[in-house]
Amino acid sequence: MISCYVIGELHTVESLCMYLSDYPLTQLKGYAVQRPESFDAVYSIRPDIVFVDVAFLSGSNGWLERIKQFSSIVLVSENTEMAFEAFEHSAFDYLLRPITFNRFVKSINKFDHLTQLAHSIHSPRKQQVVDSFFIKADSKGLKEFLIKCDQLIYIQAMQNYVVLHMENDQRFSCHNSMKEMEDSLPANCFSRIHKSYIINDEKITAIEGNTVMLNGDETNKLLIGSTYRKAFFEKKAQKMIKKKVGVQIFSYSRLAVALITFGGVLIKAKAIGEFNIQF
Numbered sequence: 689m690i691s692c693y694v695i696g697e698l699h700t701v702e703s704l705c706m707y708l709s710d711y712p713l714t715q716l717k718g719y720a721v722q723r724p725e726s727f728d729a730v731y732s733i734r735p736d737i738v739f740v741d742v743a744f745l746s747g748s749n750g751w752l753e754r755i756k757q758f759s760s761i762v763l764v765s766e767n768t769e770m771a772f773e774a775f776e777h778s779a780f781d782y783l784l785r786p787i788t789f790n791r792f793v794k795s796i797n798k799f800d801h802l803t804q805l806a807h808s809i810h811s812p813r814k815q816q817v818v819d820s821f822f823i824k825a826d827s828k829g830l831k832e833f834l835i836k837c838d839q840l841i842y843i844q845a846m847q848n849y850v851v852l853h854m855e856n857d858q859r860f861s862c863h864n865s866m867k868e869m870e871d872s873l874p875a876n877c878f879s880r881i882h883k884s885y886i887i888n889d890e891k892i893t894a895i896e897g898n899t900v901m902l903n904g905d906e907t908n909k910l911l912i913g914s915t916y917r918k919a920f921f922e923k924k925a926q927k928m929i930k931k932k933v934g935v936q937i938f939s940y941s942r943l944a945v946a947l948i949t950f951g952g953v954l955i956k957a958k959a960i961g962e963f964n965i966q967f
Contacts, residue, residue, distance in 0.1 A: 690796060690803075693730055693759075694719040696741035700764050700785060704739055707792045714796055727751045734758045737780070737799060741765070745777070752777065762795060818874050823852070823862040833860055837877065841902050842910065843869055843886040855903070881920050882913035895924065 690713050694704045701719050708716040717735045723744040730738060731754065738755055742765040745752065755761065760780035768784065781795045820836045835852060844851045845866045852860045870880050880886050887902060887910065894901040898917065902908040912920055 689713065689715040690737060690799060691715050691717045691733070691735040692737045692739065693717050693733060693735040694739045695723065695730075695744060696739060696764055697721070697743065700739075700741055700787070703787050704764075704792070707787075707789055711793065711796060713800060727755065730755055730759075736760065736803075737762055737796075739764055739783075749777075760799060818872070818877075821872065823860060823864070825860060825862060835860065837873075837888070838890070840888050841891045841908060842888060845884040853908070879916075879920055879923060881916050882911060883915070885910050885913075889923075 692704075692708050692714055694701050694708070694716070696704070696719075698721055701721050705716055705719055708714045717733045718729055720729075736759060738759045739762045740752070742763050745763075752761070756778065761777060762781045762783060763777065763779045764783045764785060764787065766785040780799065783791060783795065818837060820834055822832045822834055825831045825833050835854075839855045839858075841853045841855060843866070844853060846861070849861050849863045850866060850869060852862070854860065866880070866883070866886065870878075870886055873886065877889055878886055879889055881900065887900065891902045891908075892900055893904045898912045899909050900912060902910065
């Protein structure tokens with residue numbers, strides 16, 4: 689629920705209180721028909737939105753600055769000329785009197801959308817884990833099959849459906865798009881390598897050039913599309929064992945003569961004392 693408080697003239701308070709009470713997303717937490725001498729009630733409630741009549745903004749507005757620390761402000765006025773006031777006071781929205789219900793709903797929905805967007809940005813995304821899922825094997829959805837991820841080799845796009853290639857030469861088809869399949873499967877286990885293919889990373893047995901072999905079967909040798917190539921090889925690189933470059937040290941005794949190749953040039957070096965060369 690979006691908690692709200694109204695500070696305004698009688699007609700403004702009456703219409704907004706009625707809208708706030710009727711709309712399912714909002715909850716009326718309080719109101720003031722005139723500018724209150726004390727804003728302690730607002731400070732203690734800390735509503736999500738405070739509707740304020742611009743007529744109450746004359747003089748010192750320290751109270752408004754304090755409210756903005758925990759609430760979004762929606763200014764209300766009877767003319768568009770005061771819209772600049774909303775901009776100056778960093779108001780979330782600006783409503784004209786008489787306030788229509790449709791305009792009120794638009795403002796509330798805007799607040800709800802931006803709040804959810806901000807929450808999704810700041811909240812850590814949970815790792816998606818899927819062991820199995822159901823598909824509808826016919827257009828009427830009368831027959832459903834349980835697909836176990838550890839038995840799924842890859843998914844192939846056809847015309848208006850997809851084919852799931854399973855172990856033991858089993859195949860299932862369903863009327864879903866590749867985008868729907870890609871969004872539903874965990875990205876840490878499955879990779880889109882082509883507009884027509886989504887593969888199970890655990891079934892990869894070899895990668896050669898721009899092709900990938902699955903389940904050790906030449907018939908499951910699929911092309912990696914140029915659009916998906918960079919992301920796939922970056923993901924694959926995370927599993928690559930890096931080769932460490934070793935250091936070889938050669939010691940030469942006094943008066944030794946060595947032939948050293950440096951930068952493709954053969955150099956004859958004569959040592960007076962013992963020295964080391966590192967590669």
